[in-house]
Every structure is written in structure tokens, then in C-alpha cells.
Amino acid sequence: MRKLAIIISFLVLLAFLLGLYFYPQMPKKMATHWNQFGEADGYAQKFSGTFLIPFISLIILILYFLIPKIDPLKNNLIKFIKYYDLFFLIFFLFLIALQFFIYLWNLNIKINPNRFFPIGLGGLFIYTGILLKNAQRNWFVGIRTPWTLSSDDVWQKTHLLGSKLFIIAGIISFLGFFFFQYSYLFILIPVLTFAFILVIYSYFLYQKENK
Structure with missing residues (x-):
């Protein structure tokens, strides 16, 4: 197994371990979604709120391992597998x-949240740019x-x-940290x-290629 794949798998395990650790401390009704003004506007029951991210991570981990095996052009994907792995590592972080x-x-x-998401998503956008260049x-x-x-x-x-x-887009997203009232605009x-x-x-x- 690739080294980064092992680290990524560990991060998913860590997500579940964190869930088990924090579960007793969580309220019965948990905030899990925020609006553009940074106000909580979506809630979940204790179990689903605590383990929402771990189970999402597990599903994405399965896709992460599956995609290189089922892609009809998998030989092309293997050519940039280290960028693929690093993208998922950053995403899981x-x-x-x-x-x-x-x-x-x-x-x-x-x-x-209007300070958290511009930085987190901005970093993802920037690495997405690096991935696209090599894909x-x-x-x-x-x-x-x-x-x-x-x-x-093409x-x-x-x-x-x-x-x-x-x-x-990533750099613009970072600017949302400073103008946090409008951070969703800097992201979207x-x-x-x-x-x-x-x-x-x-x-x-x-169209130009096929004229």
C-alpha cells in the first residue's frame, strides 16, 4: 500500500476515535450547519452529529481506494497518483x-465559521489547482x-x-478571512x-480542434 494511503486510512480511523472521545461531552442536539452570517441553522441528534464527519470520511475513503481500480483510464490516473494521494490527504485533514x-x-x-471556512477551503482550492496541472x-x-x-x-x-x-480562487477565498461578513461570497x-x-x-x- 502507498505510504500516503496508509496515512489517509489512519486519519479516517482517527476521526472515529475522536468521535468516541467527544461523544459523552456532546449535547443531545448538536449544531452541524451554519448560514452565511455565521449563525447555526442546522442541527442533528447527538449520535449523528458526533459521527457525521467520521462516516462521511469512511465513504470517501472507500471511493479513494476504488477510483484507481475502476477508472477505464486508470493507467493515466496512475501517472499522477502522488498528486491524487496528496489531494485526499489534504481533504481528510x-x-x-x-x-x-x-x-x-x-x-x-x-x-x-466565516473565518474557518475561507482558510480551509482556500487551501483546498489552491491544492486543487496544483492537482489539475498534473492530472x-x-x-x-x-x-x-x-x-x-x-x-x-483539450x-x-x-x-x-x-x-x-x-x-x-484559493487566494480570493483567503481574503474572506478578513471580510468575514461576506466570506461566503469570496468562496462561492x-x-x-x-x-x-x-x-x-x-x-x-x-470545436476549434475539430474544424
């Missing part, structure tokens, strides 16, 4: 941080439009642009805008 955030909030140690054509990881999946050249050009845009607007641009860009590249 983010989930662990989110798990701590939920537990601390419900212990009345309240960190402003080879496959069915599960990357900017998967009908046009990128149909052409290696895939490569779209992902080079996507790499730059997601790094920019760049990602949604850039995703739309990349879909359109891949279409026009494909």
Missing part, C-alpha cells in the same frame, strides 16, 4: 479540522466535460487554465464563475 470545529462549537468554544485524462478526477474527455489536447489546455484559476463566486468559464473554454477548444 480539512475534514478532521471541521470535525474539531463542530465539537468545539458544541462545547461552547465558538470559532467564527491526466481520466473519468473521475479533474474537469470532466464531454470535450475534455474526448481529447487529450484536457491538457483546459486543466492548465483550470490550475491557474483555482489557485486564484470565484469557484462558480471559474467552473463555468472552464466548461465553456473546453467546448470552444474542442
